[in-house]
Amino acid sequence: MGKKRKWPAVYLAIVFAVLYAPIFYLMFYSFNSGGTMYSFEGFTLDWYREVFQDTRLLIIVLNTVIIALLSALISTIIGVFGALAIMYVRTQRTKNTLLSLNNVLIVSPDVIIGASFLILFTFIGIKLGFVSVLLAHIAFSVPIVVIMVLPKLQEMSPTLIDAARDLGASRLDVLTKVVLPYITPGIFAGFFMALTYSLDDFAVTFFVTGNGFTTLSVEIYSLARQGISLQINALSTLIFLVTLGLVTGYYFISKRSGGLAGMGVRK
Amino acid sequence: MSNKSKNLFLIPYVFWIALFVIAPLVLVLFYSFRGLDGNFTLSNYANFFSSTYLQLTVSSFWYAFLITLFAFLISYPTALLLTKTRHKQLWLLLIIVPSWINILLKVYAFLGIFGTYGLANALLEVVGIGSKQILFTDFSFVFVSVYIFIPFMILPIYNSLDKLSPTLVDASRDLGASSWKTFRHVIFPLTIDGVKAGCQLVFIPSLSLFMITRLIAGNQVITLGTAIEQHFLVTQDWGMGATIAVFLIIAMILIMFLTGNRKRGLMNGKKA
Secondary structure, three states: OHHHHHHHHHHHHHHHHHHHHHHHHHHHHOOEOOOOOOOOOOEOOHHHHHHHHOHHHHHHHHHHHHHHHHHHHHHHHHHHHHHHHHHHOOOHHHHHHHHHHHHHHHHOOHHHHHHHHHHHHHHHOOOOOHHHHHHHHHHHHHHHHHHHHHHHHHHOOHHHHHHHHHOOOOHHHHHHHHHHHHHHHHHHHHHHHHHHHHHHOOHHHHHHOOOOOOOHHHHHHHHHHOOOOHHHHHHHHHHHHHHHHHHHHHHHHHHHOOOOOOOOOOO | OOHHHHHHHHHHHHHHHHHHHHHHHHHHHHHOOEOOOOOEOOHHHHHHOOHHHHHHHHHHHHHHHHHHHHHHHHHHHHHHHHHHOOOHHHHHHHHHHHHHOOHHHHHHHHHHHOOOOOHHHHHHHHHOOOOOOOOOOHHHHHHHHHHHHHHHHHHHHHHHHHHOOHHHHHHHHHOOOOHHHHHHHHHHHHOHHHHHHHHHHHHHHHHHOOHHHHHHOOOOOOOHHHHHHHHHHHOOOHHHHHHHHHHHHHHHHHHHHHOOOOOOOHHHOOOO
């Protein structure tokens, strides 16, 4: 048995090593005083200092966060409405149609979303910049929120609503005091997913961002196109830490709402 | 619920669908019939069926096929072994974490690793092969893409393997089937849905991601996604870009139809 047990472990170890090597490679060289990604000369925190002193970069980070929070908030509201709408639609056919339309933006490649939104914004005359990026982020986050909230609504027993109605609750009361509290974990999970999708998005933003406005992903892309700069390494170490924090946060949220159901791979 | 409350919920949602799902698709189709001068034309479609674009489509599909194949070959054993580990939820989480890291940063890391003096060439020197030009080749493009898509492939396969009842495997072994036979006739057929879902999650993005090609492959590889980006943001020929987008959408629908995207959770992954 001993020998048989060994190979699987070796295989898994290699897969994990390959998966994590590039990330740690990046982080390692963020402390390199040499300025290249191949010969480590000495330990330095200069690149981090540079990141924190770069006002332009900090404004971009701020922009990214504002876009993420606003788009997550608005898309959560629309998404919750959407999930309720899908839930209470009477015919199965309408329900399926709504669900398919909902999933279009989830399965579409980013280039298609980006290109078609670029056409849309130009067509209706929205200037490319903060507003167009915000609208685009809201647009692609809504279906994700719907997908996160809908299962919660579906698992809710209809007897709860009947009971509330029998006891004299108005329709608004049923919504705010029975339905919404019940689906709250789903709403939080949806908000959180929307937040991370927005923070992470590159391709769609790249299409609709125009000249004056930049988010972090787009900035990293334009920096990376110019070649290696250890400032990006320092930045990615910081982003990695934030990501880890978010993953942990999400892990606990989804644990509270029952299982890792919504935990998925991300682009 | 009665009519009134239901209709109110529908208003913002249907507005969103109309504006951001239906309108963009209609506009892409509309623009694909527009020439550079803004008049109706079929020349974009004629162009698409010329040799340049057909070649591009074929090579884009070929690369996507290679990426999907390699991702599958690496992911299936990984998923299979993961289901047998003791703390499998934790290990799975560790597979997922890299996929949460911004894709650009991972691609950027390979600019360093595959660079002239990078880790890969240093290893090649040690082995005695000597350093090579790795960056800006189609090899580096396929490698980095496979690297990026592995978690997307592992997760659905893992989920289907995890759902597979172990009694079926035991029964097969009890009835005298070898490990390989059990795998071929029991395990693999029963997890084919997960494989299909994984292929779908890898194939469509590999056709369309343009940042990997731009950063890693230089101009050695041009995919459908790169061509769309080029037409919209560089040459400003939106008509041609929209035409390619129409074909990418058609390809996407065909792939989804082939891999049967009916009941599986879309949670397994995202558009990419």
